[in-house]
Each structure stands twice: as structure tokens, then as C-alpha cells.
Amino acid sequence: MRLSRYFLPVLKETPAEAQIVSHRYMLRAGMIKQASAGIYSWLPLGFKVLRKIENIVHEEQVRAGHIPMLMPTLQSADLWRESGRYDDYGEEMLRITDRHGRDMLYGPTNEELITDIFRSHVNSYKDLPLTLYHIQWKFRDEIRPRFGVMRGREFLMKDGYNFDLTKEDALHAYNRHLVSYLRTYERMGLQAIPMRADGGPIGGDYTHEFLVLAETGESEVFYDSAVTDLSFGDRAIDYDDVAQCQGVLEEFTSRYARTDETHDEALFNEIPEERRRVARGIEVGQIFYFGTKYSEPMGATVINDKQEQVPVHMGSHGIGVSRLLGAIIEASHDDKGIIWPEGVTPFHCGIVNLKQGDAEADAACESLYAALSNAGLEPLYDDRNERAGGKFATMDLIGLPWRITVGPRGLKNGVVELTSRRTGESVELSPEDAVARVVEIYAAH
Numbered sequence: 225m226r227l228s229r230y231f232l233p234v235l236k237e238t239p240a241e242a243q244i245v246s247h248r249y250m251l252r253a254g255m256i257k258q259a260s261a262g263i264y265s266w267l268p269l270g271f272k273v274l275r276k277i278e279n280i281v282h283e284e285q286v287r288a289g290h291i292p293m294l295m296p297t298l299q300s301a302d303l304w305r306e307s308g309r310y311d312d313y314g315e316e317m318l319r320i321t322d323r324h325g326r327d328m329l330y331g332p333t334n335e336e337l338i339t340d341i342f343r344s345h346v347n348s349y350k351d352l353p354l355t356l357y358h359i360q361w362k363f364r365d366e367i368r369p370r371f372g373v374m375r376g377r378e379f380l381m382k383d384g385y386n387f388d389l390t391k392e393d394a395l396h397a398y399n400r401h402l403v404s405y406l407r408t409y410e411r412m413g414l415q416a417i418p419m420r421a422d423g424g425p426i427g428g429d430y431t432h433e434f435l436v437l438a439e440t441g442e443s444e445v446f447y448d449s450a451v452t453d454l455s456f457g458d459r460a461i462d463y464d465d466v467a468q469c470q471g472v473l474e475e476f477t478s479r480y481a482r483t484d485e486t487h488d489e490a491l492f493n494e495i496p497e498e499r500r501r502v503a504r505g506i507e508v509g510q511i512f513y514f515g516t517k518y519s520e521p522m523g524a525t526v527i528n529d530k531q532e533q534v535p536v537h538m539g540s541h542g543i544g545v546s547r548l549l550g551a552i553i554e555a556s557h558d559d560k561g562i563i564w565p566e567g568v569t570p571f572h573c574g575i576v577n578l579k580q581g582d583a584e585a586d587a588a589c590e591s592l593y594a595a596l597s598n599a600g601l602e603p604l605y606d607d608r609n610e611r612a613g614g615k616f617a618t619m620d621l622i623g624l625p626w627r628i629t630v631g632p633r634g635l636k637n638g639v640v641e642l643t644s645r646r647t648g649e650s651v652e653l654s655p656e657d658a659v660a661r662v663v664e665i666y667a668a669h
């Protein structure tokens with residue numbers, strides 16, 4: 225993409241309404257624009273990152289054996305009356321009446337809708353296990369939407385639902401989700417710690433929230449600092465292997481790590497004092513096992529091998545896709561702007577032409593642009609007729625992890641400059657070597 229032809233409405237001033245850094249940078253970098261309270265338009269740069277995050281989520285879900293589909297945003301109130309949640313959900317649910325006077329709602333979550341699909345089409349235990357998921361907009365009429373996409377009213381969620389014959393099988397689905405989430409967040413450059421949590425309006429005794437540590441997080445968390453030493457890394461996992469998934473679950477959840485709802489001071493105090501941490505975190509996902517809470521009242525049953533009709537065991541699993549943009553920025557920025565991890569960056573590499581209009585500099589930039597594009601990468605070429613300082617400020621703000629700077633002086637010596645956004649370090653390389661280096665970096669992502 226050439227910046228002169230892109231739509232990147234960068235703001236010079238810091239918007240007064242933004243209280244936290246991720247919100248400020250998302251507005252300043254022209255990623256989002258508020259449409260109304262807690263509802264945002266995704267401008268091209270923000271939309272690009274949102275899609276990257278979605279893709280990682282899809283890839284990791286499919287890897288774990290889960291099946292993608294798509295359910296609507298608007299739902300009929302009838303199903304929610306069957307589960308008993310229509311009244312329970314309260315003011316957070318946006319209720320709508322259609323022209324025929326029918327009660328509808330904008331889905332805050334999809335347990336009822338998916339259970340209805342299941343009961344309509346699945347009758348036998350032989351069709352289990354089954355996990356279906358989608359990535360779809362949700363609406364929760366939050367009393368205090370704030371921090372931009374962090375606590376929106378309309379937000380994008382990946383929500384998955386497992387259907388199993390037994391509690392044991394459903395707990396394997398739970399473990400499988402936990403493992404796949406660890407992998408998902410790490411690919412986004414995040415450390416998200418699974419913490420024992422509370423079921424809330426979704427329900428269930430088994431539930432973990434995934435928290436990214438950040439001072440601006442809305443949740444208070446208590447943990448043993450040993451949990452932050454863990455990393456999933458590039459280990460191979462067979463998601464059908466019950467013992468293997470169980471092993472990873474135990475490794476990542478056996479140390480104390482809880483949200484304030486489940487915090488137990490006495491247990492916490494058993495951790496050696498130097499490892500006790502009280503901090504704040506951003507909840508980027510939550511997984512639940514809730515047994516037959518929805519299948520029983522809604523009649524989602526299968527016939528087992530003894531020809532008995534039994535309700536299925538279910539769980540649901542959510543990732544805050546749009547919230548993740550905020551969480552990643554909170555975890556990765558400096559005073560000049562965002563620092564995107566390679567896995568989610570909107571463009572792989574910036575190209576800054578220090579002297580637009582100089583025949584040699586223009587030609588070198590064009591050939592870098594072509595070489596990076598041919599290698600399957602997306603460069604963002606700042607080809608505007610602007611001062612170098614302004615170009616650097618824009619690149620730093622929008623946070624591309626790598627930048628190649630091209631100027632007549634370097635070109636005389638046959639070099640361009642490759643700069644890491646994270647460390648600020650620059651190296652002089654021939655244009656060919658700069659491209660090769662960037663290609664090599666992304667081969668690992």
C-alpha cells in the first residue's frame with residue numbers, strides 16, 4: 225500500500241475523551257472512530273488488525289478440531305425464554321420489537337441459538353463430540369462503556385460451544401480450549417494467564433478467564449509470579465490426546481492465579497511472599513463447562529448406546545476479538561506509539577522515502593516495494609511529499625515492527641537502513657539484504 229493512496233486519518237492532538245493509552249493510540253492512528261457510546265467504526269488500519277486477529281483465532285480453532293459457522297446477531301426472545309435467561313439477563317440485553325410485535329434481541333452470547341441448532345439436527349451419541357464456533361458481533365448494553373474497544377457495547381467475539389456425551393468428554397473439550405487459547409494468544413505476542421474465575425451469567429463451576437497483565441486492566445488479579453515464567457512455545461500438541469491436553473492444563477493452572485471473585489487470601493498466603501503478586505489484568509477470554517444447564521431445559525438430548533435419551537454436556541468458550549486490539553496495545557507500546565507484534569501487524573514493513581522526488585530514492589523505494597510484495601509481504605510505503613520527521617512520527621505511531629529508510633546519502637554507499645520499532649536499533653544493509661532480513665523475520669510468524 226502506498227500511503228498517498230491509503231485512508232489513514234492520523235490525529236495530531238491527543239483526544240480528550242481517551243483515558244488509556246490503547247484508546248488514545250487507536251484514535252490517533254486512525255484505526256477506529258466512535259459511532260456512538262461503545263460502538264465503533266473500524267477504519268482501514270484498525271480493520272486490518274482486527275482481521276489478522278480473527279485469522280489467528282480461526283487457524284487455532286480449526287487446528288483444535290473445532291468447526292466454523294456463522295449465526296446471526298439478532299435472535300428471537302423465545303429461545304431465551306426456554307432457557308430462563310430472557311428475564312435473568314437484565315438491562316445488559318438490548319431488546320428489540322419487530323414490526324409484527326415479536327420480541328427480538330441483539331445477541332450478547334449464543335448458548336441458546338446453538339443449542340437450538342443442535343437439538344434440531346443431532347440425535348445420536350455417534351455424532352459426538354462436536355464443537356462449533358463462530359466469530360460474530362455481540363451487543364451488551366454495558367452501563368459504562370469505556371476505554372474504547374476494551375469495554376464496548378458492540379464488540380466482536382469468538383464464541384464456541386462443545387457438545388459431549390459425558391462430563392468427562394466435556395472436560396476434555398474444556399482442556400482442549402484452554403490449550404488452544406494459550407497458543408492463540410502467544411501467536412499474537414501476548415502472555416495471557418489462565419485464572420480461576422466465576423461463572424457469572426453464563427454459569428458453570430469450571431471456568432477460567434485469560435488475563436493479560438496491564439496496569440489499566442479492569443480486573444484485580446492475584447497470582448504466583450511463577451505463572452509468568454510459563455510459555456507454550458512451539459510445542460506440538462495432539463488435541464485428541466486427552467492426557468496431553470490434561471498435562472498442559474495442569475502445568476498452566478496448578479499455580480495460584482485467580483481473579484478477585486475467586487480469590488482466597490489464606491491459600492494465597494501459602495505462596496512464598498516474594499512470589500505473591502497483586503496486579504491488574506485485561507480479560508481477553510473465558511472458558512466454561514456448565515454441564516446440562518442449557519441442554520436440559522431446552523431438550524438437547526441424544527440417544528446413548530443403551531438407547532436412553534440423555535441431555536448433552538456442554539461448555540462455551542469466548543475470545544474477545546475486538547478487545548484484543550486494546551490489550552495488545554496496552555502490552556506493547558512506548559511514548560511514540562504502538563509497537564505491533566509481528567503476528568498481528570497491519571503491514572509487515574514500512575518504507576520511508578527521505579527525499580520524495582529524487583529519482584534514485586524513488587526508484588530504490590519502488591524496487592523495495594516490489595521485492596517485499598513479491599515475497600508475499602505487505603509493505604506500507606510512505607511516498608508522501610512530507611518532511612522526514614513527519615514520516616517517522618507517523619510510522620512510530622502506527623507501530624509497524626520494521627521500517628526501511630531510504631535516502632540519497634545512503635544510496636550513494638549502496639545502503640538503506642533497517643530499523644526495529646521495538647528496540648530502535650538500525651542497521652545499514654544493501655536493499656537486497658534488507659528485504660532478505662525482513663522476509664526471514666516473517667518466515668517465523
Ligand code: P5A
Nearest residue numbers: 333375376379383507508509510540541542544547
Ligand atoms: C463464552 C462464549 C461468554 O459470553 N458465552 C459464549 C461465553 N463469555 S464472556 O466471558 O462473557 O465473554 C467472552 C469474552 O468477550 C469479551 N468481552 C468484551 N469485549 C469487549 N467489550 C465488552 N463489553 C465485552 N464483554 C465481554 C471478553 O474478552 C470476554 O472474555
